[in-house]
Amino acid sequence: MTTGASEPLLALTDVNTFYGQAQVHFDLSINVGRGHIVCLLGGNASGKSTTMKIILGLMKPRSGEVSFDGASLIGLTTPQIVRRGIASVPEARRLFADMSVRENILMGAFVRNDREAVAQDLDKMLTLFPKLGQRLSQRAGSLSGGEQQMVAMARALMSRPRLIVMDEPTMGLSPLYVDRVLELIRTINQEGVSVFMVEQNASLALEIAHEAYVLQTGRIVLSGSARTLKDDPRVRDAYLGGSEAA
Amino acid sequence: MSSWLDYTINGLIVGNVYALVAVGLALIFGVSRLINFAQGSIYLVGAYIGWVAVVQLHTPLPLTIIFVAVVAALVGLIIERFGLRPLQNSVRIAPLLATIGISFVLDQLVMLTFSPNPRALPSQLPDVRFEVGGGTIGPLDLLIAGVGISSALLLFVFLRYTKLGWAVRAASQDRDAAMQMGVDVNRVNQTVFGLAAALGGVSGLLVGMYYNQIDTAMSLQATLKGVVAEVVGGAGNVPGAVIGSMLLGLVESYGVAVFGTSYRNLFAFLLLIVVLVLRPNGLFASARQAPPEPLTGTFIAPSRPVRIPRWALVVAVALFAVLPLLPVSFYVLQTLINAWLLGMLALSLTLVAGTIGQVSLGHAALLAIGAYTSALLSLTLNVPVGLAIVAGGLMSAALGTILISPSFRLRGHYVSIATLAIGEIVSLVILNWESVTRGPIGISGIPPLSLFGYDLVDPRTVYWFAFAVMVVLALVQGRLLGSHLGRSFRAIRDDDIAARAYGLSLNRYKSLAFIFGGFAAGVSGGIAAHLYSYINHETFNTQQSILALTVVILGGLGNVVGAIVGAVALVGIPEMFRIAAEYRILIYGIVLLLLVRFRPQGLLGTI
Structure with a gap:
């Protein structure tokens, strides 16, 4: 490239x-x-x-x-x-604290309209960030700093x-x-x-x-x-x- | 005993109505961190649009509801687009003041269009009551419950399962981060204002039908009730707003059952103050704290005050002092006396709102306390009027400070809500404490102004008296602001955390500001009482509080000279152009809106 x-x-x-x-x-x-x-x-x-x-x-x-x-x-x-x-991983993560981890990651795909591909990308994120799999329905604000950073990166990647x-x-x-x-x-x-x-x-x-x-x-x-x-x-x-x- | 079930049903029905208002407020607060003081005006508009639909267009009920929702939503969109969006990068106080201005303009427009007289709003439903386990329930109760529950469900589905709903939630949690996900925040704002307005409008319609009466006083009451319900549930918390509303409805209904109708609102505001003091984030606040306020003084527009040379001030004071000796009409003197009285109130408010940053929306209560104290002392205890007025000032200083002191820990919008509620509480206590205040009858035959045994009845002496009192108060306040005390006040306004870190006691300085401010306002109220010779619980109302706020913003927050210039301008200019009374409030509202938009620092600049 x-x-x-x-x-x-x-x-x-x-x-x-x-x-x-x-x-x-x-x-x-x-x-x-x-x-x-x-x-x-x-x-x-x-x-x-x-x-x-x-x-x-x-x-x-x-x-x-x-x-x-x-x-x-x-x-x-x-x-x-x-x-x-252009996607961003803001300073101090800036997750949507009261939304679930799944919702946070999917918010990253807000600009996309291809539902199936978004669902596939969510699965892909879970292979890239395996730890998030068991946290999907948890409030994002309840994660540790490192886990939040993972969510923020996954969220950014979701917009492709x-x-x-x-x-x-x-x-x-x-x-x-x-x-x-x-x-x-x-x-x-x-x-x-x-x-x-x-x-x-x-x-x-x-x-x-x-x-x-x-x-x-x-x-x-x-x-x-x-x-x-x-x-x-x-x-x-x-x-x-x-x-x-x- | 069956009546208890009736009161419960009534409380829940009224709670449903409050919920429609409160949910809108919560949505808006969530996204914009703004308490929308115009929400009650949309509710008012909804009620009158409903009246037009039912009485003039004879629309069937479902169509009436849709019609009201659509028109109200349009009003909401217009408010967002033209009233609030231009203020996005403005100081934080600006949108708050703008919604107050918008609410004045809307209320007055409705009043001018439909006249202030109450109207009947028939419910279009059969008037039957069903027996339900000892209580009764009618079709309208069921309709209100149905609308309330289905709105809540639809809102839940919207927020949880639609893309725009997600955008609303994301924006309400972190606006900047939502933008970085591609969320168009303006569109979110529009959505939220449209939704809130539609719900508010329908609420107004249902209330009108429930009581079969609508009038223009509904607006402020609705805003107050909605704000109470929302804050009780936790600002910005949508399910909390619903529960807060039900709680408020029940508390009111049971309160009325035990104490009587005139106590209804007292319970609402007491509930608000208790919640604000004990749990400022609401009863159901999540572990997450409310987002921290910006650390630097962006609440009030920073500016460099206009420098006025001392000689010019001396000349101006001298000119106004000799004015009664010139051939001026009684009418001019009368107008200026009103300006001086308003000037004293403005001095008080500019200190409290401008210098120490506690934007009070209930300042008229201080006038009322001073006025009632002075009137009652001179009337029932034969205290000389001059002394009674001073006592009125002292009582206002003491009582005002005590009443506000539980709210000293609040900031920003919450101070405004608390002061608004305290203002209402004072007025309601005056109304209900008949043995002392003579309740709704008011106090008549208050002795005229007099000083050392000489009656001041000649307008010229009244003029000199009011002018002299105001000038002395202004001089003292000017001295105060130049001292370290003034610096401490401003430090607390600009950054209370930093001020505290430097060892300033917030409670002490806020008390000092309210003591001095309370005295000035109380004296103004005392003089007014002896001048009017009749006062009642409505003489000093919220409109006066807002007028004072407009004066203070016009002059420049914290600016002593500005407060007086503002008072002369806002009292004098409508008189000069002989503007009819019913248009004046409209003009005050428009002035407030224009100021906030184009010159938030006021004519002479903030200090």
């Missing part, structure tokens, strides 16, 4: 974003190649989560371009963007997306689940889904990513293949928020 990827699947070009007077992004440019796992690293307040909001249409940039599969996403609503083929964006998928998980989640991201990617993930935990993210960008107070300060960035001493400085920071 990576061959012949002349044009990236998702491209942010010279994006400038503001919260009122405060500028969050300065000429942000990020490319996510087809079939790739791309990781955005950065510390607190670097503008990572805002990047997610821009991609999903939850916030509008003041200037710049966001395009998916060659078509601009600017001006589209979040539901329209989801229909284009071409790109999944994940906001800190390993945050707050036990070490056991962290490995599990990373393994699953790799599996998802091998099935042809591109992944854009935001992480604070650089060493973990660089294990599975193809490319990575380092964001510092709204500017990309480093980018390149994950393999080269892994050994770069500046990466550590950057994702901790700069060498002068505590």
Whole structure:
């Protein structure tokens, strides 16, 4: 799938974003190649989560371009963007706590109308996430953090997306689940889904990513293949928020 | 003994009617985190549309119900689309205020179209009663029960088995996450408003038929009852709303059986306050807490207040002070006296709602307490009027603070609900405590204003007196806000968790605000009582509370000068254009809507 990827699947070009007077992004440019796992690293307040909001249409940039599969996403609503083929695993999972696990997973297929294929995909999710099988009728809010992360990932996959964006998928998980989640991201990617993930935990993210960008107070300060960035001493400085920071 | 079964049946039937209103409120609260204060107005519209259908179009009953549901749903859709959707990215107080404005506009439009006189709404059903185990039940009871139960079933099927129903549930649990699943939240909102309005409209129709009478006062009562039922069941909880409604219906029915009809509403509001204080998430709250309110001060529009130079204020005060010496008509003075009285109330409300962020919808109760105290002291104990007015202010400060204190732990919308209920409770106590308040007869022959033995009957002296009292209150309040006390108030408004973390006692500061605010409002009520010479339990009503709120928002929440400017504008401008009284409320409603939409920070800006 990576061959012949002349044009990236998702491209942010010279994006400038503001919260009122405060500028969050300065000429942000990020490319996510087809079939790739791309990781955005950065510390607190670097503008990572805002990047997610821009991609999903939850916030509008003041200037710049966001395009998916060659078509601009600017001006589209979040539901329209989801229909284009982008699914999300939001920060802190954001499950529908009072709905059952089954209902949560099926909510992921909200944009689809092919009932039979949806039912098949639900079965597929249960083979991918076997633990969820016995939890299907339980309230999603009653699951542990790791199990909730599984539900959130299954939910995102149910829309048959071409790109999944994940906001800190390993945050707050036990070490056991962290490995599990990373393994699953790799599996998802091998099935042809591109992944854009935001992480604070650089060493973990660089294990599975193809490319990575380092964001510092709204500017990309480093980018390149994950393999080269892994050994770069500046990466550590950057994702901790700069060498002068505590 | 058979009557107990009758009271039970009556309670359950009335509960069904409340449920139709409360379920709509719960749906809307679930999706939008908004208490829709216009729900009662839709119920009113439903009742009058039903009257048109039955009395003028002679439609058969099934068609009447469908007709009412469709028209009410349309009204709901219009409210959502034009009243609330533009406010989506606005401060959180904006939609709440908008629904209040919409409810005023709708109620007044109905009143202007159909006149405020009650009308009979025949039920179109045979008037027979069946004996059921010692009680009786009629076809209309069965119809209401049938409509209630089938609506609940349909709603259950909708929410559980349809795609749009799932979208509604998902959006009510996490709006952003639902959007990221591709749910069009605007469509969900529309659906919910349409459904809620259809149910509310049908409820109005059924109530009209049940009592064979409709009038425009139904609206506020329905909103209040629906809100009580919804909050008792747990805000946003649809099955809870149904159970809360039944409970409310039964409590009222048994209460009426034991104490009499005039106590009916008292039980509803006492139930509300008890639930709010003991279980603010409702009787059946799931383990999940209500979603946390945003941590920063987004409830009130932030803005930079307009700076008015001190000399301009001094000049303005001087001009208004010498105004009676100029050749102005008695009418102008009279209007301005009303403005000064409203200004005192606005000073009180701008402190409570603006500076410390407790949006009170029952502020007229403070006027009533001050007015009754002052009137009764001067009339029955021959206390000099000047002293009686001060006592009225003190009584308002004390009683008002005590009454509101159980609600100090509430925030946002819940404060508004609690204050609305407390306002109603005060009015109902005045109505029922005949040995002291003379009940429905009211108090007449209240002595005129006097100070140190001199009667103030000349309009010019009354003017000076009211103006001077207001200016003194404003100066004290201005000083208060400039001190560390003002800063503490604003800190609590903007982020009560952070304020508490810095060691501010919420109870103490909220008490201080209500004590000062209660005094100002009580004095205003006291002066009004001596000016009017007659007051009763309806003299100071919810309309005045809302008028005061509009004044305060017009001037800019928390803004002392703004409160007075707002009072002069809202009292003066309708007088200037000689607008007939029945259109005034309509105009106040429209002003409120326009302000919320286009200038939520008011004329002079929030402080």
